[in-house]
Amino acid sequence: xxxxxxxxxxxxxxxxxxxxxxxxxxxxxxxxxxxxxxxxxxxxxxxxxxxxxxxxxxxxxxxxxxxxxxxxxxxxxxxxxxxxxxxxxxxxxxxxxxxxxxxxxxxxxxxxxxxxxxxxxxxxxxxxxxxxxxxxxxxxxxxxxxxxxxxxxxxxxxxxxxxxxxxxxxxxxxxxxxxxxxxxxxxxxxxxxxxxxxxxxxxxxxxxxxxxxxxxxxxxxxxxxxxxxxxxxxxxxxxxxxxxxxxxxxxxxxxxxxxxxxxxxxxxxxxxxxxxxxxxxxxxxxxxxxxxxxxxxxxxxxxxxxxxxxxxxxxxxxxxxxxxxxxxxxxxxxxxxxxxxxxxxxxxxxxxxxxxxxxxxxxxxxxxxxxxxxxxxxxxxxxxxxxxxxxxxxxxxxxxxxxxxxxxxxxxxxxxxxxxxxxx
Amino acid sequence: xxxxxxxxxxxxxxxxxxxxxxxxxxxxxxxxxxxxxxxxxxxxxxxxxxxxxxxxxxxxxxxxxxxxxxxxxxxxxxxxxxxxxxxxxxxxxxxxxxxxxxxxxxxxxxxxxxxxxxxxxxxxxxxxxxxxxxxxxxxxxxxxxxxxxxxxxxxxxxxxxxxxxxxxxxxxxxxxxxxxxxxxxxxxxxxxxxxxxxxxxxxxxxxxxxxxxxxxxxxxxxxxxxxxxxxxxxxxxxxxxxxxxxxxxxxxxxxxxxxxxxxxxxxxxxxxxxxxxxxxx
Numbered sequence: 233x234x235x236x237x238x239x240x241x242x243x244x245x246x247x248x249x250x251x252x253x254x255x256x257x258x259x260x261x262x263x264x265x266x267x268x269x270x271x272x273x274x275x276x277x278x279x280x281x282x283x284x285x286x287x288x289x290x291x292x293x294x295x296x297x298x299x300x301x302x303x304x305x306x307x308x309x310x311x312x313x314x315x316x317x318x319x320x321x322x323x324x325x326x327x328x329x330x331x332x333x334x335x336x337x338x339x340x341x342x343x344x345x346x347x348x349x350x351x352x353x354x355x356x357x358x359x360x361x362x363x364x365x366x367x368x369x370x371x372x373x374x375x376x377x378x379x380x381x382x383x384x385x386x387x388x389x390x391x392x393x394x395x396x397x398x399x400x401x402x403x404x405x406x407x408x409x410x411x412x413x414x415x416x417x418x419x420x421x422x423x424x425x426x427x428x429x430x431x432x433x434x435x436x437x438x439x440x441x442x443x444x445x446x447x448x449x450x451x452x453x454x455x456x457x458x459x460x461x462x463x464x465x466x467x468x469x470x471x472x473x474x475x476x477x478x479x480x481x482x483x484x485x486x487x488x489x490x491x492x493x494x495x496x497x498x499x500x501x502x503x504x505x506x507x508x509x510x511x512x513x514x515x516x517x518x519x520x521x522x523x524x525x526x527x528x529x530x531x532x533x534x535x536x537x538x539x540x541x542x543x544x545x546x547x548x549x550x551x552x553x554x555x556x557x558x559x560x561x562x563x564x565x566x567x568x569x570x571x572x573x574x575x576x577x578x579x580x581x582x583x584x585x586x587x588x589x590x591x592x593x594x595x596x597x598x599x600x601x602x603x604x605x606x607x608x609x610x611x612x613x614x615x616x617x618x619x620x621x622x623x624x625x626x627x628x629x630x631x632x633x634x635x636x637x638x639x640x641x642x643x644x645x646x647x648x649x650x651x652x653x654x655x656x
Numbered sequence: 657x658x659x660x661x662x663x664x665x666x667x668x669x670x671x672x673x674x675x676x677x678x679x680x681x682x683x684x685x686x687x688x689x690x691x692x693x694x695x696x697x698x699x700x701x702x703x704x705x706x707x708x709x710x711x712x713x714x715x716x717x718x719x720x721x722x723x724x725x726x727x728x729x730x731x732x733x734x735x736x737x738x739x740x741x742x743x744x745x746x747x748x749x750x751x752x753x754x755x756x757x758x759x760x761x762x763x764x765x766x767x768x769x770x771x772x773x774x775x776x777x778x779x780x781x782x783x784x785x786x787x788x789x790x791x792x793x794x795x796x797x798x799x800x801x802x803x804x805x806x807x808x809x810x811x812x813x814x815x816x817x818x819x820x821x822x823x824x825x826x827x828x829x830x831x832x833x834x835x836x837x838x839x840x841x842x843x844x845x846x847x848x849x850x851x852x853x854x855x856x857x858x859x860x861x862x863x864x865x866x867x868x869x870x871x872x873x874x875x876x877x878x879x880x881x882x883x884x885x886x887x888x889x890x891x892x893x894x895x896x897x898x899x900x901x902x903x904x905x906x907x908x909x910x911x912x913x914x915x916x917x918x919x920x921x922x923x924x925x926x927x928x929x930x931x932x933x934x935x936x937x
Contacts, residue, residue, distance in 0.1 A: 246935065318934065322665060322772035325931040330666035337772075345770045348692060350699040355692075362688040363771060 234334065236415060236446050237297040237320070241329035244290040244315050289315040290470045293329075300444040304457040304464030304478050306485050311467040313450050317417050320448070335414025335446075338364065340433075344404030349393035353384055353403055356392055360407045374410045381432075382406035409436045415446045434460065454482045454560040482558060483601070494518075494526040496623040503617070509544035509583070510608045510616035517604070517625045527626040530597055530646055537589040538568075538606055547580035548613060551588040554605035554620065563602065563644045566590060598646035599629035668931060675927070679774045689781035693756075694788055708789040709796050712744045719744075723867045732869050732900040735809045741797050742897050743866045743890050746828045749790040750886060751857045753829065756782035757836030758853055761933060762843050769934050776926065779836050783829055790825075797897075817896045817903065824892035831885040831915045837922030841929040844937050865890045870902050882907030885915035 290312040297303050307313050318324045319331060321339045346363040347356050357378055361371040371378075379385055382403040384395070392400055418437060437460060441447050451457055457464060457478055464481035466474040474484050496515040503511060516539075519525040520532035528534040538551050552567040568588040569575040606622045609615040629635060633648050679686075698704045716737055723729040724736030731739035757779035761768060764778055804810045843849035864886040865872075873881045881887055888911025891902035 319665060322663075323769065324934040326665060326667055328667060330664055332662055332664050334662040339771075346764075346767050348696055350696045351692065355695065359688050359692055362685045363767065363773065365682070365685075365773070368684055 233298040233300070235296050235332075236299045236334045237295075237448075238332040239293060239295050239320075239329070240331070242290055242293045242316075242319065242326050242331060243288060243328040244312075244319060244324070245286050245288050245327040247286050288470050290319075290326075293467075293470075293472045295465055295472060295475060297446055297448070299334075299446055300441075301463070302441045302447040302449060302461045304461035304481065305448060305450045305467065306454075306457060306464055306481060307467035312470040313467055314419070315470075316467070317419060317448070317450060320415075321417055333415065336365065337415045337417060338408070338411040338413030339417035340405070340408050340419065343408045344400065347392060347400070347404060350391055352391055353379075353382075353388040353395070356403070357407055360404065361411075364408060364411050366411060378406045378410050381409065381436075405433060409433075413445070415448070416440050417448045417450075419450045454485075454558060456560070458482055458559055494524045494623075494625055507608075507617040509542050509546060510549070511541045511543065512606065512608070512617055512619070513539040513541060513585075515539070515604065515606055515623050517623065525625070527628050529631065530599060530627050530629050531594055531631040533591050533594045535589055535591050536604060537587055539585075539587050540608065541585045542581060542583045545580060545582045546610065546616075548610035549578070549581055549616075550609060550611065552607040552609070553590070554607065556603050556605065557644055558601040558603070558624075561644070563597070595632070595648040596645055597627045598641060598643050599627050599632065601626050675774070679776055682774050682777060685773055686777050686781055686784075689777060690784040693781060693785035697785070705792065708792040712741065712748050712793050713796060715744055715748075716741045719867055729868050730872065732871060732894070732898070732902075734894075734898050734900065735804050738797075738800055738804055738810060738898065739869070739894070740867065741800055742894055745790060745793055745797060746825065746889050746893050747861065747864065747866050747886070748793070749786050749825075750828050750832050750889070751861075752789065753783040753786040753832035754836050754839075755853055755857065756786065757833065758839035758843060758849065760836075761840045762847075762850075762937065765937050768937055775930050775933055776923075779833060779840050779926075783833050783836070787829075813899065815899065817899070820892065820904075821896050824889050824896065827885060827892070827912060827915055828889045830919045831889065834915060834918030834920075834922040837919070837926040841926045841933075844929065844933050860884070860886065863887075865894075865902075869894075869900070871900075878907050879910065882910040883914055885911040885918070887911060888915075 293312070293316065305313050305316065315324075317339065319326050320333065321337050344360070346360055348359065351359065357375065358368070358371055362368070379388055382399075382405070384399050384403050387395065387399065392403070395403070416437070434456060437447060437449070441460070447460075449457065449461055461478045464476065464478045465472055466476075466481050466485050474481055476484070494517045498512045498514070514537075516524050516537050517526070517528060518535040518537065519528045520534065522535070525534075536553055538553070540551070542549075550567040550569045552565060554565050555563040557563060568590070569578055601624055603621050604623045604625070605620040606617070607615065608617040629641075629646065632646050634641060634646075698707060701707065703710065719740045720737045724731065724740070729736070760778035760782045761775065767773075767778075768775065801810075801812060805812055839849050839853070863884050870878075870881065870887060870891050888908045891900075891908065892904070894900040895903040
């Protein structure tokens with residue numbers, strides 16, 4: 233096996249802009265304004281000289297990727313995933329360390345870049361192909377395949393500004409997908425498009441991997457990571473914290489990064505300003521005895537509670553929870569005003585401190601790790617707050633149906649069904 | 657794939673090399689970007705490509721009325737409209753190239769922040785796209801000249817000096833590209849450049865013999881005047897096409913020298929700043 237990517241002690245430092253200055257007097261303000269060009273000039277001459285207003289987006293990251301390997305890259309927002317991809321695809325330069333790359337790097341994080349709305353689909357295929365580094369002969373050769381993949385045959389000579397967003401996306405993806413680089417970098421593209429299209433994208437990625445080419449796959453979709461990659465690296469605050477088989481890496485990411493033992497608090501700084509007047513305070517999982525718990529038993533009921541405050545009255549507010557498995561598949565969605573009676577009663581909520589609580593019945597969930605997402609919205613009006621991975625918890629199967637056999641049981645739910653057996 | 661076929665990415669220090677080989681590898685992209693600029697420029701316009709003709713033509717009419725007829729600016733014994741149009745041809749090419757190329761990086765931000773390609777492609781494509789307008793407007797010049805010759809107001813003699821036109825055209829492009837390399841790289845960091853550009857174009861035009869003849873400039877100032885490469889370009893154009901007494905001379909060498917210096921220094925500055933484009937833009 234040859235090494236196609238070797239990352240050695242890689243670091244990238246960004247300047248986070250000028251620290252906010254406090255102007256005391258008008259004359260100070262004027263002198264600061266007048267000296268601004270001079271200070272700017274000094275910064276150009278000595279880039280990144282002072283560490284005070286800089287941040288390391290990536291630091292001391294080292295890893296290698298073998299030819300034909302499909303490597304997952306996971307981490308929370310701001311962990312350095314995008315920076316890493318930007319360096320690997322040569323968009324930006326590292327601040328320290330070095331990367332050795334063998335072969336052409338293509339990426340699916342740039343679908344549609346350089347597309348011009350006034351040009352037709354056909355023209356954009358050629359233009360975008362050239363931007364992605366394809367030769368014209370190569371595009372000629374793959375043209376029909378690209379058009380077929382994008383399913384926009386009838387509109388190929390129509391300006392893309394007349395396309396629906398789905399058509400636009402399919403065409404853009406089709407070009408990028410046919411680049412056939414030695415190394416393919418895939419970012420969150422799968423988050424866009426309809427389910428059918430996402431399936432197609434994943435299929436294409438699988439093809440690429442099977443052809444023995446190297447794929448770097450970045451996603452928040454743990455189920456896709458598990459399905460498509462054997463090995464993953466976990467990034468946290470710019471550092472590589474783990475490289476392991478994907479199942480282990482995903483488990484690490486879901487538990488270490490997110491969970492705080494059955495309870496999640498939101499500090500004021502963590503809540504986006506546009507969530508107001510909604511302000512999430514905490515999310516908790518409680519076991520049958522009412523204790524906050526990271527692990528609950530499948531055979532006992534448990535409670536999920538969302539604590540929040542409203543700084544102004546809201547009408548039509550509903551608090552929802554999304555429960556999904558460690559693989560990223562939704563188990564269910566439920567809102568606190570699903571019940572018509574509660575819906576009537578809480579048609580509008582005055583400002584104040586609230587607790588919305590629901591109980592999961594016993595014998596509902598199968599064993600495994602689950603993620604709770606929180607959503608606060610007024611239907612048809614706006615979404616105030618959303619955190620798809622607010623908290624994770626574990627369901628222990630002790631005493632659940634079928635525990636006499638030690639095999640793992642597929643399925644999200646583990647209901648206690650009433651069986652009868654008759655001999656006839 | 658051969659063992660040697662790999663690249664190393666590491667922080668570059670100081671003045672980066674020009675890396676023209678990379679530019680050559682991406683020559684098709686240069687072609688497509690130029691082609692796109694042309695294709696898109698006159699989409700959804702009523703007059704379409706006629707704009708390439710109308711702009712210099714109307715400017716010429718206005719200049720002829722105010723500078724030719726009213727102010728009676730001397731035009732080396734050439735009918736003023738012809739004199740002005742021959743100057744406007746390279747001048748419009750120059751300002752358009754300078755303006756578009758200087759803005760090219762910022763106006764293609766999403767390409768710069770998402771894909772690797774030699775960034776030089778962007779200003780280069782903007783400069784080349786202006787050439788087509790130039791060629792179309794040149795046809796109009798032929799028409800105007802035929803009219804004045806037919807009216808008996810001027811004479812035209814074929815001469816070998818016409819063959820020097822491509823050289824002066826190249827000089828205009830080099831000047832535009834050289835200045836635009838500096839300005840586009842500065843624009844990434846300082847949006848002030850966007851405000852400077854229109855002013856710079858006006859200022860530069862006054863310093864160039866567009867509406868007047870360079871022969872108006874006193875002899876003792878000619879050397880200083882020639883520091884502006886566009887003076888050399890405009891003098892050259894008028895000399896090559898109209899036979900004015902502004903042909904190649906010692907000051908013109910200064911113009912050429914300044915243009916080449918502008919281009920080389922611009923290239924190196926651009927390459928030096930290239931690494932921060934994606935982070936700063």
